[in-house]
Amino acid sequence: MHRYAFILTRPLQLIPVLFGISVLCFFLVKSIPGDPVRLLLGTKSTPEAVARIRAQYGLDEPLLTQYIYFLKNLSAGEMGHSLLYKMPVLPLIAERVVPTLMLVVGSVLLTLLIAVPLASLAALKRGTATDHAIRGFTTAGLGFPAFWLGIMLIIVFSVKLGLFPVAGFGESWLSKLHHMVLPCLTVALALSAIVTRNLRASMIAELASDHATAARAKGLPESWVFRRHVLPNSLIPTINLLAINVGWLIGGSVVVETVFSLPGMGQLLVRAIFTRDYMVVQGVTLVFACATVVLNFVADLLTVAADPRVKI
Amino acid sequence: MSLLIVRNLSIAAGERLLVEEVDLDLAEGEVLGLVGESGSGKSITCRALMRLLPHDQLHIAGGSVTLKGRDLARLDEAEMRKVRGVEIGMIFQNPSSHLDPVMRIGDQIAESVRYHEGASTKEARGRAVELLRQVGIPDPVRRVSAYPHEFSGGMRQRAMIAVALACRPKLLIADEPTTALDVTVQAQVLRLLLDLRDRLGLAILLVTHNLGVVAQTCDSLTVMYAGRIMERGPKRDLLRAPAHPYTEALLKCQPGSAKPAAQLPAIPGQPPLAGAFPPGCRFHPRCPRVADICRRERPALSPAQGPRVAACHFTSALRAAS
Numbered sequence A: 001m002h003r004y005a006f007i008l009t010r011p012l013q014l015i016p017v018l019f020g021i022s023v024l025c026f027f028l029v030k031s032i033p034g035d036p037v038r039l040l041l042g043t044k045s046t047p048e049a050v051a052r053i054r055a056q057y058g059l060d061e062p063l064l065t066q067y068i069y070f071l072k073n074l075s076a077g078e079m080g081h082s083l084l085y086k087m088p089v090l091p092l093i094a095e096r097v098v099p100t101l102m103l104v105v106g107s108v109l110l111t112l113l114i115a116v117p118l119a120s121l122a123a124l125k126r127g128t129a130t131d132h133a134i135r136g137f138t139t140a141g142l143g144f145p146a147f148w149l150g151i152m153l154i155i156v157f158s159v160k161l162g163l164f165p166v167a168g169f170g171e172s173w174l175s176k177l178h179h180m181v182l183p184c185l186t187v188a189l190a191l192s193a194i195v196t197r198n199l200r201a202s203m204i205a206e207l208a209s210d211h212a213t214a215a216r217a218k219g220l221p222e223s224w225v226f227r228r229h230v231l232p233n234s235l236i237p238t239i240n241l242l243a244i245n246v247g248w249l250i251g252g253s254v255v256v257e258t259v260f261s262l263p264g265m266g267q268l269l270v271r272a273i274f275t276r277d278y279m280v281v282q283g284v285t286l287v288f289a290c291a292t293v294v295l296n297f298v299a300d301l302l303t304v305a306a307d308p309r310v311k312i
Numbered sequence B: 001m002s003l004l005i006v007r008n009l010s011i012a013a014g015e016r017l018l019v020e021e022v023d024l025d026l027a028e029g030e031v032l033g034l035v036g037e038s039g040s041g042k043s044i045t046c047r048a049l050m051r052l053l054p055h056d057q058l059h060i061a062g063g064s065v066t067l068k069g070r071d072l073a074r075l076d077e078a079e080m081r082k083v084r085g086v087e088i089g090m091i092f093q094n095p096s097s098h099l100d101p102v103m104r105i106g107d108q109i110a111e112s113v114r115y116h117e118g119a120s121t122k123e124a125r126g127r128a129v130e131l132l133r134q135v136g137i138p139d140p141v142r143r144v145s146a147y148p149h150e151f152s153g154g155m156r157q158r159a160m161i162a163v164a165l166a167c168r169p170k171l172l173i174a175d176e177p178t179t180a181l182d183v184t185v186q187a188q189v190l191r192l193l194l195d196l197r198d199r200l201g202l203a204i205l206l207v208t209h210n211l212g213v214v215a216q217t218c219d220s221l222t223v224m225y226a227g228r229i230m231e232r233g234p235k236r237d238l239l240r241a242p243a244h245p246y247t248e249a250l251l252k253c254q255p256g257s258a259k260p261a262a263q264l265p266a267i268p269g270q271p272p273l274a275g276a277f278p279p280g281c282r283f284h285p286r287c288p289r290v291a292d293i294c295r296r297e298r299p300a301l302s303p304a305q306g307p308r309v310a311a312c313h314f315t316s317a318l319r320a321a322s
Ligand SMILES: Nc1ncnc2c1ncn2[C@@H]1O[C@H](COP(=O)(O)OP(=O)(O)OP(=O)(O)O)[C@@H](O)[C@H]1O
Pocket: B013, B018, B036, B037, B038, B039, B040, B041, B042, B043, B044, B045, B054, B057, B058, B093, B209, B273, B274
């Protein structure tokens, strides 16, 4: 079978996965304690009003019926109504996708921009002061929590230097990008610490590998050997490391979005959980789950492209 | 004139000497066999010739390597790069691990041509196809874009030879080029090397622990044991009448030398671990002719017969007996 054939077969395999995700989402939300209708109407609401709202949203039906409604609506692109925002969930999420997407993509790009040069430098100058300094950086990056890093960046770059906005999200694309720099940097600093460490280790192994020696025996300079042989080989394990961490990042976007008041999906999810906004929690969880699935697909695609030995 | 002259080469890991006082001479078009049991220091000797020892672990502790009258130790790194690949081609012991798994075979052959000769991608690719044809890979135009894992062991070994020949070196160092291969492929690869020697006038340093391979291919022979040379001379003389008990023992262990159905003889005991070599003659714990003097004094390499030298106290006695 062709190495890229999984591009066609993978969507078929996704159907049961998505089904499982929908079941989990639905019942997880149902198992959250607390009554959403009471929360919506306040503690002084009359029992009649509560019953009316329950009926309106189908909350008085048996769970299985509710789930079937849920699936039916889902297949029509209908994710229900938000109790809090009084609007359909899908457009609500659509509004929030852009900041989160920019945060994820920007963080990954910035991570690579930081980690690849640092890891290369550390591996090539192993045991020197440079290597120790870079190790210090990665230890710090792993040690400090993201919210603290974010606040520090705000204090230095926004408050003191006035280079970037303190919080929020812009109107024009340029302004949006400008607003994204510090949040992405916050994530990238933490993420690049992990990636730098792993990349450095695999680079050191590749530098000592037989095929690197064979390349040197061709009379190629060290820079050539590094660029053409060491780097491509050591980046392969990094693809999966990044994929795992980005999956974690999507779920963890809420911290950074809160620190920088970014109107993203993480924020939406947290507010929805606190207000028992069932439909929104369901919707966002579904989108996060699908994003993770897509992410794995992209990671597989990259791995197949980078490593001719891999068959999926 | 000799193409390669190695004198007194010693290699050490820290304080421990792994290889001591190795001399090698190789003329143009000559095939020199370097034989010895596993761990005798053949591979690190080869890498030392190219100045490719893992420098944080091993270093050249003494001696000189002269190629076409130039002392390689005096060259700086940039000059040395023009020797590697261009003047000396190297075939490594294990082709599977010495080929980059994620680079196309053709690119691995072509990259030294591109670097050293500044050839365009297209020219270099053309050379790669030509080389693959020369080393006997069928359908080279298609195979040039294959990856190493798509090749069989024998084809990888051929590809490795093509890599080593890319910039038309005059000297080929072949570290056990046939050990990983089955007997028929082994014979093909050896024939290929000899054919290349005849057509291109290559000198070949052929490392092996198989005396059968030596008998088929080499002109002269150097026998190493525990990091030292035991015997050196023309192949014919060495194989017919070994002057050193170690060479003799190696010969007896070759399949085919024993009578059919008889148990294959082996040299008793194990070779010593590197750096823990016994005093006196290094072979004495396993030598059938061991005497007191062997435990005390290390025998020097001394003329045994004609151009042959051997490091044994009883060389002359051996000869007298035979
Ligand atoms: N990087 C290294 N650091 C320390 N010792 C080493 C290193 N590489 C090789 N040695 C030691 O040097 C000795 C010679 O090794 P070498 O690989 O040259 O043997 P060889 O004759 O090629 O054996 P084989 O037939 O198995 O290939 C061995 O005892 C080995 O343990």
